[in-house]
Amino acid sequence: MTDPTAPGPLAAIAALIADPARARMLAALMGGEALTAGELARIAGVAAATASGHLARLTEGRLLLVHVQGRHRYHRLASEEVAAAIETLGGLAARIAPVRHWKHGEDARQARLCWNHLAGRLGVRLHARLTGEGWLTPVPGGWDASRDGRARLAATGVDLARAETAPRFACDCMDWSERRPHLAGGLGREIASAWIARGWLRRLPASGEDDILARRRLALTPEGARGLKDGLGLDLAA
Amino acid sequence: MTDPTAPGPLAAIAALIADPARARMLAALMGGEALTAGELARIAGVAAATASGHLARLTEGRLLLVHVQGRHRYHRLASEEVAAAIETLGGLAARIAPVRHWKHGEDARQARLCWNHLAGRLGVRLHARLTGEGWLTPVPGGWDASRDGRARLAATGVDLARAETAPRFACDCMDWSERRPHLAGGLGREIASAWIARGWLRRLPASGEDDILARRRLALTPEGARGLKDGLGLDLAA
DNA sequence: CCGACACTTCGCCATGGACCGAAGCACCGG
DNA sequence: CCGGTGCTTCGGTCCATGGCGAAGTGTCGG
Structure with a gap:
């Protein structure tokens, strides 16, 4: 058999x-x-x-x-899990491999995409901020958003209703460069796409095709920095 | 070159x-x-x-x-990262592979070791409880324990001083069966070893050598259940 | 209807690496 | 000093798999 x-x-x-x-x-x-x-x-x-x-x-x-x-x-x-596994394995490789020089590593540690949501310092700080203020609380299978949290996110252009109709509302994903969870799942996807659409984040051109980070690097625009500071009290310069 | x-x-x-x-x-x-x-x-x-x-x-x-x-x-x-990567990859395999029947899967989802710390429902609930009560707060590079948190953990036999001298005081590790972080790092190791030494947790005999979970399954003893409930207000029957 | 294009299937070759037995080394006990 | 044991190194076999070009299938554009 x-x-x-x-x-x-x-x-x-x-x-x-x-x-x-x-x-x-x-x-x-x-x-x-x-x-x-x-x-x-x-x-x-x-x-x-x-x-x-x-x-x-x-x-x-x-x-x-x-x-x-x-x-x-x-x-x-195919899924969040696949992305998470590759992210973790890539992080292990980055730490373990004979310190291969990551050309644009610093950019990517700052902000990058992890499949369809935000990773890097930005992703982790966002996660910490949203949970730290009680705007978002983890519950089994997803998240619970407070009234205040909903208003804050909506003000940044995030369509919460659509995020909630996603197969899985949200989940955590481990960030290899920061060793802390960042926001993934349906909500993570909505946030990333909303902020990119709004011009707060800009995809950087691919460089070094065989690099794990090649097509994932993001830059925070001045408007984005302002928006995050005003809307969520998130000051990334700090 | x-x-x-x-x-x-x-x-x-x-x-x-x-x-x-x-x-x-x-x-x-x-x-x-x-x-x-x-x-x-x-x-x-x-x-x-x-x-x-x-x-x-x-x-x-x-x-x-x-x-x-x-x-x-x-x-x-070699390290926490290696364990985390294998854990994540194993979780992906469990979800993706043509639903291979995990013989003792239910046990392992309840409580298992992830290298040297606790994983499964127990690990995740513990993590949630410690952070939810404000006993432990994540800070860059580790954790901050409140006075109350220190007392609670010490009462369960955990040597916090030793955990703090570990190269890395603590960090999160993603739990594949629960999709939530559980407590890893130096503190995770101390907690697991203390509770096993104290007889709160018991290693189950290895079975099915080629199984990812073969040597990792744990059982919570009656004393352990009582201790967790009394000491940390953590009722795993719930 | 025909050529261009995107992709897959097929046939073939080359190579990396998994495996074992036997021999070699290191360590322990007497 | 000598036999037993744990592990590694060596030499050789064998197979799985990655690689390509050429031919086949389906789709679009004129």
């Missing part, structure tokens, strides 16, 4: 990430965008045929979801 | 975990004990020669530390 030589689930998942080409693809997808097979092949540095095989394995292994649109196949990370 | 074909750090770390034999070794070491090369060879189901090679690679890759004692070589996980 069951193959006795079959690798355990832990080894099986790790094996999916362990190939350099696949790792580059996954790292690129940590930016949250859905990318086509062709783009991923280019990023991974392999031929289209090879990339196709890799993407099939990743999809089969439930790490990716595919969205077919015409003759393009868009691939994206 | 640098080899252009070299795998990135992410792939390199994943590759270390991706081999079935090595994954079994790492899973066994998640119980927190240091094991000899021979024991690990038996657990992994490979010959001594093979195991030796695997252990050398894991050590070289900074996932393990070795402690030589006479003709034995004791191996243990």
